[in-house]
């Protein structure tokens with residue numbers, strides 16, 4: 076199934092795109108040829124399952140990253156970000172290659188490795204890329220675990236492919252799922268972050284009022300109706316303000332453990348294990364816990380998707396069942412996979428005690444955001460309870476955002 080973003084443009088996207096175009100004019104003294112917007116994502120359920128060839132169920136946010144771009148004649152990739160105007164880069168395309176250890180081109184700011192990696196991955200896959208000036212702007216907090224890196228990669232990937240012609244992406248040149256794989260390759264091989272395929276797929280394939288059910292083995296996907304607002308329920312995103320970084324080794328460590336568990340079980344990946352009783356064959360307690368999380372979260376993805384489908388996007392009783400599964404997922408990530416962090420654990424407990432239908436960390440873990448499924452009537456008390464629980468511990472005040480399931484990346488009309 077292909078995903079086509081709707082033609083309408085929400086006001087927040089328009090405002091960000093206009094700001095990115097102004098930033099482009101300030102940087103380069105000319106008009107951009109186009110602006111591409113890519114959303115961040117929330118993963119509803121199915122965490123650390125993507126690199127185990129399992130299932131995920133993310134949806135796209137209204138918030139994201141915009142890239143304003145225009146071609147240039149000198150074969151240079153010029154990069155500017157409004158977040159950090161001093162951290163600019165000008166890289167001759169002919170000199171792009173992954174550095175030792177996957178660090179990317181020497182001497183370029185760390186944020187610029189993502190767009191540079193995308194240009195390198197497109198060239199490596201045989202697609203033409205000419206000189207381009209890019210001006211980036213964002214309304215997503217960095218390090219909040221909402222996939223700002225994938226949003227940056229995918230905005231740049233769309234800009235480079237569409238400026239180069241050859242059909243671009245929505246003109247039929249490269250399928251969106253193929254572009255997701257290229258953006259992931261940029262992150263894995265050029266930047267050196269060993270992420271799975273979920274975030275880039277969400278950025279490029281999601282539909283408004285739906286979550287994306289993605290089989291990370293076959294890469295087949297389908298759209299699952301998810302419209303909690305119709306039932307008076309919201310997805311509250313809690314940025315715990317504990318910064319999330321995938322480069323710090325813990326994320327890669329979990330991958331190694333999962334691959335080792337699969338090897339000892341004699342299967343190509345943990346996707347092939349569907350019953351926790353099969354884990355009796357593992358004699359290592361840590362590997363058993365890691366594998367149990369992956370197996371049970373794959374099951375929870377299927378259960379949540381079935382519940383949402385059967386209720387046409389989630390009525391109130393169904394969302395209560397979904398909420399219970401989200402809280403189970405959090406416990407599994409906390410106790411079996413051990414990737415949650417204190418601020419998320421406290422936020423989840425406080426949210427559920429104050430009336431949330433369920434809550435869990437979202438994304439890679441070790442910092443970032445949690446989500447809570449909250450009836451509108453309890454929203455104020457849930458936010459207040461989380462705020463108070465954090466204040467009692469002397470932690471930075473969390474930030475809240477209501478997540479609206481939104482369309483994937485688009486060229487701004």
Ligand code: GAF
Nearest residue numbers: 122123270271272273438439
């Ligand atoms: C990060 C990664 F980038 C994803 O690929 C995924 O593994 C996620 O952590 C955990 O589910 O967002």
